[in-house]
Amino acid sequence: MKKRWNNLSLLTDLYELTMAACYYKYKMFAPATFSLFIRxxxxxxxxxxxxxxADVLDFLETFHFEQEDLDYLSTTGLFSDDFLDYLSTLxxxxxxxxxPEGRLFFKDxxxxxxxxxxxxxxxxxxxxxxxxxxxxxxATKAAxxxxxxxxxxxxxxxxxxxxxxxxxxxxxxxxxxxGFIGTSNVLAGKLYNIPVFGTMAHSFVTSFEREIxxxxxxxxxxxxxxxxLIDTYDTIIGAHKAAIVGKEMLSKGKKLKGVRIDSxxxxxxxxxxxxxxxxxxxxxxxxxxxxGFDEYKIAKVMKEEAEIDAFGVGTKMGVSADAPYTDxxxxxxxxxxxxxxxxxxxxxxxxxEKQVFRIKERNRLIKDIIALRSENLxxxxxxxxxxxxxxKLQSPESLVAIRERFQQEFQTLDEVYKALENPKSFPVTLGxxxxxxxxxxxxxxxxxxxxxx
Amino acid sequence: MKKRWNNLSLLTDLYELTMAACYYKYKMFAPATFSLFIRxxxxxxxxxxxxxxADVLDFLETFHFEQEDLDYLSTTGLFSDDFLDYLSTLxxxxxxxxxPEGRLFFKDxxxxxxxxxxxxxxxxxxxxxxxxxxxxxxATKAAxxxxxxxxxxxxxxxxxxxxxxxxxxxxxxxxxxxGFIGTSNVLAGKLYNIPVFGTMAHSFVTSFEREIxxxxxxxxxxxxxxxxLIDTYDTIIGAHKAAIVGKEMLSKGKKLKGVRIDSxxxxxxxxxxxxxxxxxxxxxxxxxxxxGFDEYKIAKVMKEEAEIDAFGVGTKMGVSADAPYTDxxxxxxxxxxxxxxxxxxxxxxxxxEKQVFRIKERNRLIKDIIALRSENLxxxxxxxxxxxxxxKLQSPESLVAIRERFQQEFQTLDEVYKALENPKSFPVTLGxxxxxxxxxxxxxxxxxxxxxx
Numbered sequence: 001m002k003k004r005w006n007n008l009s010l011l012t013d014l015y016e017l018t019m020a021a022c023y024y025k026y027k028m029f030a031p032a033t034f035s036l037f038i039r040x041x042x043x044x045x046x047x048x049x050x051x052x053x054a055d056v057l058d059f060l061e062t063f064h065f066e067q068e069d070l071d072y073l074s075t076t077g078l079f080s081d082d083f084l085d086y087l088s089t090l091x092x093x094x095x096x097x098x099x100p101e102g103r104l105f106f107k108d109x110x111x112x113x114x115x116x117x118x119x120x121x122x123x124x125x126x127x128x129x130x131x132x133x134x135x136x137x138x139a140t141k142a143a144x145x146x147x148x149x150x151x152x153x154x155x156x157x158x159x160x161x162x163x164x165x166x167x168x169x170x171x172x173x174x175x176x177x178x179g180f181i182g183t184s185n186v187l188a189g190k191l192y193n194i195p196v197f198g199t200m201a202h203s204f205v206t207s208f209e210r211e212i213x214x215x216x217x218x219x220x221x222x223x224x225x226x227x228x229l230i231d232t233y234d235t236i237i238g239a240h241k242a243a244i245v246g247k248e249m250l251s252k253g254k255k256l257k258g259v260r261i262d263s264x265x266x267x268x269x270x271x272x273x274x275x276x277x278x279x280x281x282x283x284x285x286x287x288x289x290x291x292g293f294d295e296y297k298i299a300k301v302m303k304e305e306a307e308i309d310a311f312g313v314g315t316k317m318g319v320s321a322d323a324p325y326t327d328x329x330x331x332x333x334x335x336x337x338x339x340x341x342x343x344x345x346x347x348x349x350x351x352x353e354k355q356v357f358r359i360k361e362r363n364r365l366i367k368d369i370i371a372l373r374s375e376n377l378x379x380x381x382x383x384x385x386x387x388x389x390x391x392k393l394q395s396p397e398s399l400v401a402i403r404e405r406f407q408q409e410f411q412t413l414d415e416v417y418k419a420l421e422n423p424k425s426f427p428v429t430l431g432x433x434x435x436x437x438x439x440x441x442x443x444x445x446x447x448x449x450x451x452x453x
Numbered sequence: 454m455k456k457r458w459n460n461l462s463l464l465t466d467l468y469e470l471t472m473a474a475c476y477y478k479y480k481m482f483a484p485a486t487f488s489l490f491i492r493x494x495x496x497x498x499x500x501x502x503x504x505x506x507a508d509v510l511d512f513l514e515t516f517h518f519e520q521e522d523l524d525y526l527s528t529t530g531l532f533s534d535d536f537l538d539y540l541s542t543l544x545x546x547x548x549x550x551x552x553p554e555g556r557l558f559f560k561d562x563x564x565x566x567x568x569x570x571x572x573x574x575x576x577x578x579x580x581x582x583x584x585x586x587x588x589x590x591x592a593t594k595a596a597x598x599x600x601x602x603x604x605x606x607x608x609x610x611x612x613x614x615x616x617x618x619x620x621x622x623x624x625x626x627x628x629x630x631x632g633f634i635g636t637s638n639v640l641a642g643k644l645y646n647i648p649v650f651g652t653m654a655h656s657f658v659t660s661f662e663r664e665i666x667x668x669x670x671x672x673x674x675x676x677x678x679x680x681x682l683i684d685t686y687d688t689i690i691g692a693h694k695a696a697i698v699g700k701e702m703l704s705k706g707k708k709l710k711g712v713r714i715d716s717x718x719x720x721x722x723x724x725x726x727x728x729x730x731x732x733x734x735x736x737x738x739x740x741x742x743x744x745g746f747d748e749y750k751i752a753k754v755m756k757e758e759a760e761i762d763a764f765g766v767g768t769k770m771g772v773s774a775d776a777p778y779t780d781x782x783x784x785x786x787x788x789x790x791x792x793x794x795x796x797x798x799x800x801x802x803x804x805x806e807k808q809v810f811r812i813k814e815r816n817r818l819i820k821d822i823i824a825l826r827s828e829n830l831x832x833x834x835x836x837x838x839x840x841x842x843x844x845k846l847q848s849p850e851s852l853v854a855i856r857e858r859f860q861q862e863f864q865t866l867d868e869v870y871k872a873l874e875n876p877k878s879f880p881v882t883l884g885x886x887x888x889x890x891x892x893x894x895x896x897x898x899x900x901x902x903x904x905x906x
Binding site: 008010011015017018019023025028032034069072076118122125130133134157160162163164165166167169170184185186187190197198200203204206207210211217221222225231232233234263264315316319325326328331335340341344346347445448449451 | 461463464465466467468469470471472474475476478479481485487522525526529531571575578579580582583586587610612613614615616617618619620621622623637638639640642643649650651652653654655656657658659660663664670671674675678684685686687688690715716717768769772773774777778779781783784785788793794795796797798799800898899901902903904
């Protein structure tokens with residue numbers, strides 16, 4: 001690629017920089033706290049899975065502008081040389097509280113709070129929102145697929161239709177956190193140490209004179225790892241050919257690992273294919289299904305007892321097709337020790353630095369309380385201090401550890417909140433002091449800005 | 454960022470590499486042609502806008518594996534040293550025919566055809582699909598927004614909720630091609646030379662003791678470029694404060710550029726805000742609206758004659774929320790001079806190397822004919838040879854030129870095909886020789902693979 005980005009500090013909205021220029025001009029360097037949260041559940045969601053924090057912390061720890069970035073900003077004619085000089089040495093020096101990756105959280109709860117001089121906290125807004133929005137959305141979608149699959153294995157097949165390259169990588173990461181066993185995405189395998197899967201496409205089958213030639217060639221080449229794609233011409237006839245090749249493999253002491261169906265009526269076809277394989281004495285051959293799967297289609301074929309052992313889950317998971325964005329917001333809640341909020345219709349915010357207390361009984365999640373960080377309530381405080389003075393407080397976690405954290409907590413969430421359609425709303429209340437301060441500040445703001453009394 | 458990718462050759466599905474290993478083993482180095490096309494329109498779409506080709510050509514021209522990529526592949530245990538050696542010197546040496554960026558195209562039409570030794574053409578599949586899918590989808594969505602806005606100006610505000618970083622950049626690029634006047638995305642402005650826009654957020658307003666202090670501070674700092682966000686506490690009261698500041702600016706010989714509304718009933722509010730501004734003698738102040746806009750919401754407020762001069766169009770455009778993926782496919786259509794196809798249910802493909810002939814009468818698009826490339830039909834052949842032997846045949850086009858190409862052609866498409874809901878289907882037929890070869894090959898494949906005669 002000719003012109004790739006090496007530094008992402010300019011990956012921000014222009015207004016972050018015009019506001020920063022004002023803050024600089026008016027010497028507004030006081031600490032600000034911004035809170036990141038999701039205002040509403042997307043359709044049919046009743047929980048979110050935390051993901052993306054590692055990427056945010058990497059970004060914050062290395063945040064800086066390079067000379068070519070400043071040269072570009074200078075061409076806009078909006079910024080003084082003074083301010084650009086200031087940017088040239090600016091680093092992120094703030095503190096970050098966050099919900100660790102792999103944990104569950106609910107609407108309105110702060111996923112992350114950044115406290116830093118307002119310029120720093122403002123400039124990183126766009127990257128922080130973008131990163132957490134994508135990974136939370138995908139981890140949540142993937143968790144729903146895993147839940148629907150009831151123990152059947154899932155592999156991420158989405159790379160060809162994710163919304164760009166970065167999404168392709170992050171989808172592999174986030175779906176692995178949520179319990180997928182791996183991905184087809186080789187670069188994600190390399191970068192994140194995620195298991196990679198894949199065998200053949202229709203082009204492989206059609207490049208040979210005959211389908212069975214393609215099957216035999218592949219089986220000879222990868223005798224330990226042969227999954228034959230059987231729907232290029234006709235799934236049932238393909239299954240018979242796969243059975244022939246499977247028996248040939250057996251006679252050489254090898255084992256056909258699986259077959260893959262990528263089109264048609266998966267319920268009926270998978271049952272017919274199973275019968276054909278068993279008839280041929282080929283037991284324990286995996287039937288792998290792909291093509292348009294998401295949590296809804298997985299649930300449907302599971303209910304009809306399709307003979308499917310594993311799913312390749314692609315596009316619809318990889319773009320979270322039924323809910324391709326969240327209503328995520330990053331809002332100033334405290335500036336210079338003054339709790340602040342906005343009142344915009346339908347978009348009111350909760351003031352102040354916050355904590356979420358999670359209450360469990362007999363290993364079940366009971367409720368969460370969103371409170372001021374200074375409140376001392378029962379339950380586990382789930383936001384942890386992960387960055388102090390711009391430095392990470394711990395080395396990066398392994399994805400395997402994050403994945404286990406998710407599995408552990410997901411088990412403690414009752415079924416009613418996990419339903420794929422119209423789940424029950426998990427109880428989240430406000431702490432008593434937060435409630436009080438919220439009312440006081442709302443009153444004061446109304447009085448001051450709206451002339452009410 | 455700690456571990457960023459420098460090279461994208463591993464951004465591929467594992468099966469591309471296992472198939473390539475087979476082709477290598479069986480000395481299958483003959484030329485293959487793969488065709489990229491979209492099988493169906495997403496809901497309410499009646500055309501597509503070509504976009505993304507420049508990124509594909511950059512990728513192909515620099516395609517190579519680095520030692521660390523090969524080292525990683527070696528750890529999978531799937532590939533012989535022989536094959537990895539072969540990959541170490543592999544370059545893309547093929548030819549590419551493509552529809553230039555900014556042109557319209559329709560379902561089933563090849564957007565791009567790659568002819569190269571099968572290993573090369575196979576390995577690049579995932580990147581090519583990902584890149585064209587995203588940019589076509591967004592350019593198409595953005596074109597619909599531009600169409601709905603009937604000349605009102607649109608700015609891309611989507612970066613915070615695009616699906617990742619790469620998407621954020623590509624959305625800025627694709628929406629600019631489709632007629633947006635610019636983006637809030639500063640890095641996209643730098644990389645693509647797209648105009649950047651933006652002024653202030655709610656956090657700016659709330660960081661000041663009083664809303665009007667924030668307005669005054671901004672107006673003083675950016676007297677030529679002040680757009681005041683007026684909905685932080687109450688839009689109407691905010692408009693009155695903006696009017697005060699606008700009059701103060703006037704008295705200093707400056708002009709308030711605009712106000713922005715980001716929430717609430719845009720139709721009613723924009724009319725009230727216009728009246729307040731006019732009452733204050735502030736004419737020609739732009740009313741800028743943002744918050745949840747897409748082509749449907751734009752059309753609605755336009756129909757109700759909202760007093761909106763420009764729109765900030767964000768998330769719903771940036772993820773193509775009502776159609777977040779296309780049914781794009783990259784299929785082998787010719788191998789070693791043998792036309793091939795697959796018959797999978799609902800996913801049949803058109804054989805052979807193709808061309809699309811576009812027929813215009815009196816400057817209106819009349820119909821397209823998908824034909825074999827060797828057919829000589831009336832109309833303009835719209836796929837151009839853009840790469841030969843792995844080298845680009847022309848230097849990159851400017852986005853402005855691509856943008857103009859789109860505007861020109863879009864004018865020639867009749868309104869019935871542009872409708873935002875249930876557009877009429879543009880006529881696309883098959884050339885006579887393609888039709889004949891398609892029938893012959895289908896017959897032969899059925900006979901050979903399905904045992905029919």
